[in-house]
Amino acid sequence: MNSPVSQEIRSTIKGLAGRLINEGVLTAEQVRDAEQGAKSMRVSLIRYLIDTLDVDSRELAEMASAEFGVPVFDLNAMNREMLPEQQIDGEMMLKQHAVPLFRRGNRLFVAVSDPMNLGALDEFKFAAGINTDAVLVDDEALSALISDLAEQAGGFGHDMASLGADGEYDLEIIDGSVDEYEDVRDAADDTPIVRFVNKVLLDAIKQGASDIHFEPYEKDYRVRFRTDGILREVVKPPRNLAPRLAARLKVMSQMDISERRVPQDGRIQMKLSKKRAIDFRVNSLPTMYGEKIVLRILDPTSAQMGIDALGYEEEQQALYVEALKKPQGMILVTGPTGSGKTVSLYTGLGILNEPERNISTAEDPVEINMPGINQVLVNPKVGLNFAEALRSFLRQDPDVIMVGEIRDLETAEIGIKAAQTGHLVLSTVHTNSAAETVTRLLNMGVPAFNIAASVTLIIAQRLARRLCSHCAEPETTVPQEALLELGFTTYQLSSATIKRPVGCGHCKDGYKGRVGIYEVVKITKPIASAIMDGANSLELDRVAREAGFNDLRQSALRKCAKSLISLEEVSRVTTD
Template identity: 50%
Template sequence: MQTNLASILHQADLISLVQEQNVVDIVHAEGINVPSALTRLGIFSDSELARHIEHIFAIALIDIHQYDYAECCKKIYQRELVLRHRAIPLQFNDTNLFLGISDPTNLDAQDEFRFATGKNVELLLLDNKQLESAIRRIYGNDIGETEHARDISNQDLNNLVDISDGEIDDTTDLSRDSAPVTRYINQILLEAVRKKASDIHFEPYEESYRIRFRCDGILHQHATPPTNLSRRLSTRLKVMSKLNIAERRKPQDGRIKLKLTPTLAIDLRVSSLPTLWGEKVVLRILDSSAASLDIDILGYNDIQKHDYLAALTQPQGMILMTGPTGSGKTVSLYTGLKILNTEERNISTAEDPVEINLPGINQVHINTQVGLNFSDALRSFLRQDPDVVMVGEIRDIETAAIAVKAAQTGHLVLSTLHTNSAAETITRLTNMGIEDFNLASSLSLIIAQRLARRLCPYCKEIHDLDAVIRDKFEIPVSSPIYKASERGCDDCNKGYIGRVGIYEVMPFSPELAQALVAGASTLELERIACQQGMQRLQQSGIEKLMAGTTSLIELQRILHY
């Protein structure tokens, strides 16, 4: 990508020399255009930048919605040129092509479109946001920003991570390029937070290097920096997370703390893994904000919400969340803890790691390297006069036995396991070695859950289901079903925006307790629970489908219909 526009803006005293260099670094590292880099850095908004360009170049700013650009792009099919130059055909006739751009210094675009189409090319100035939205709509080439993104984008990237470059003592190569690499990583981290990614993957290969974001449970490629940056990127990430930069033969784990604003902090869990072509580094973003801990937005229906709240009001017992990694168990647990967090209660948690900071709760970070595991923490909690105890995960018989005993002796215990359904959780605990009668007297509630991508309300489309599928899932013909738009819109990521919980809530009734002691199987326990009103995960998913919240394709992905 060309960077002439950045130089011109600097000459016009609209940006500083440092800002110009930051823009150039990002343009070269990510292959984006200068207007996108300027707005990512928070130097200008899209509209401010467009007005400056209009004034400097004396070129009129036009509204893209005046043109049928979608039809034009179909007839002038130049996808590669559009994506490479961030320029879009707006209109054409026998001799002329009108090309929308946000960077009028990109004369290469004009030349290449002229050569490819055989037409005279006239450049028309567009607001970069309009341009990128149009390209995304036609070619699906990006993920839209959110309001949260625009709030964060004004932060100074150099202050994003409070790590001194003086800590780097590895190689001269790194010290030579430490500033650009630092800026680039900071930009990647900021972009991940903007797009609400849960994980960032830095992946080296023999002839390429890629960076991927996991957004709403799906991995997307974000950038492909040069392969010669591989070692510098991994080393910088290890410095930031205080890992041993000299050790490249063994996996390592660490953490990074980001302070984005005075009130917004993000923790990242870092894992490095030696691969054939270098160290792969994965960052798990742990949003420590408690702002989203609202039971009304998680996706529980009225009955499920009532059952959860009823279990939370009990003075003792065990509440268990179950599901695969990344299914929202921690958020569900902390939503309950937030409700319980009053002056009259003593609440302690043991977690690996602590993912959400909640004032008023005693949170303990498990550290097996010094001998502090879940069972040790739980024993200590019971000597601290607790009312409520949360154990991040029941991993072994020792932790399970202590948790069950605590739930039987006047404490409310919350924890998680990895099972596929609520009823299977009981089987898992008995297989660990917990006696049936102890489980029967301690369990209060089990919630199995998944996270489904939420359909964008602005661009979702009617899905014409055939009669066979409607009959299979008992969906009335009168109930409209929706699917994701393939192209998406300005507000979403190709048809989806955010996620919603799918729940299976099993209150542990006296009938279930009697059946458990009598040796009932998993299927029998599930049958009794359903007779008492429990909604299976599949039924809960269909309810969200009929409400227009998610799509059948998404339910098939997470529930394997």
């Protein structure tokens, strides 16, 4: 049976919802959706409105005050020296989103922005050993006070208190649309959750991370960055924040926050300045202990670095540029996920992107927006797959076509047909080497003569961690026999400067940034003949070596001899 107090609260909340509608803050439909969202997230309506819909906290406090008959206490006029120090617990304040303000006799008055936050009153009552009463305050001011007090207490509160304080960038969060902005500097005065998420995204960009992982577990929660290809833990927020962090990220990426049973995809754009914006590709995944959310950072400036910055050897770069200048043919880039294929393709498109060319791309997803190029996001659910997009491109008077990936025979056949009829085609295939790319196409069912006649260049690639130039030291512990066994020649070792990682204030672990390792194979007449003769990948690899094209191991060893990468990285990126 419901108690009179709970019944009164429930009826008052309905009154608050009505006030939101009557005063034009939300529509009736938005209120119904909010009530459903709050129910699905197991939070109060007020908490949902503040955290998820970004309803103005001051306005909401005044409405709640009118509905509950409780005056709003002005935290800005409070003397912080009067706070009861014995009850100031940073972790408890963050967990309950409440602050004990003062004692009157045997009662402790606790500041809350949500009158339904009865759990906070109970927890502070238990900790203090006296009865508690709620004091209604503006959530924005409460969040700022919690951050300040938690910062003084240290720990995670310090991390949250510093969020949004960085003035290096003029930031805006663009929630899925270039017309809808959320000023991050305004968010610096918003809830700790908002500021924490913004700070994590900013830190990931500054550290050059490629991915951000928000991961809930049974008893803890962690955030990890993938930097230079390696995942590293950066912060461990309190476990109870998991639902609120997931909700915030899903709202930013325009996902359905009420749906937590199936994976979802979304997108966030963060505007760093008038000239620079960063996209985040977002995916949520239901796990046993909540939703794991991963963000892939898509920095459009990576496609504008220029081919000289990618790490090609001089002869490899010349082969790529030569293939790009041809009016027709197919260029294939291959490698595992995270090997830099997208940047290689976009760099090629950047070279080709001139007013006299019509360039169309079919991508899943569109990772980097490029002005002057017609980019199509494939959508298999409505019948727009890579093959269908290619068919349409051929009716669009194209000069250059880029297909995100060749996954099946239909896409391969249409791409090869385009490459044979006066179009330059660029695409990717998921294999480990140039030779394996040919055998993959053969296994799909593409005739050998079509491959030999259409494919002009194959690039296999990896990304290796670059040695920090400030602390790398000469490698003196590895005997020459081991180096020769690794693949070095005696001639290479006579002039090589091999170094190892150390670690310093610039890099922490001895590595700073990444550099590309490439196998670039031009389809010459001997290689084309081998393809026509049905050669397997080992035979094709041998013919490519005889033609003078370095494989990935040889290219990595050349980088190692120039002190760019370590012996450890040579083995890591070239051992399949």
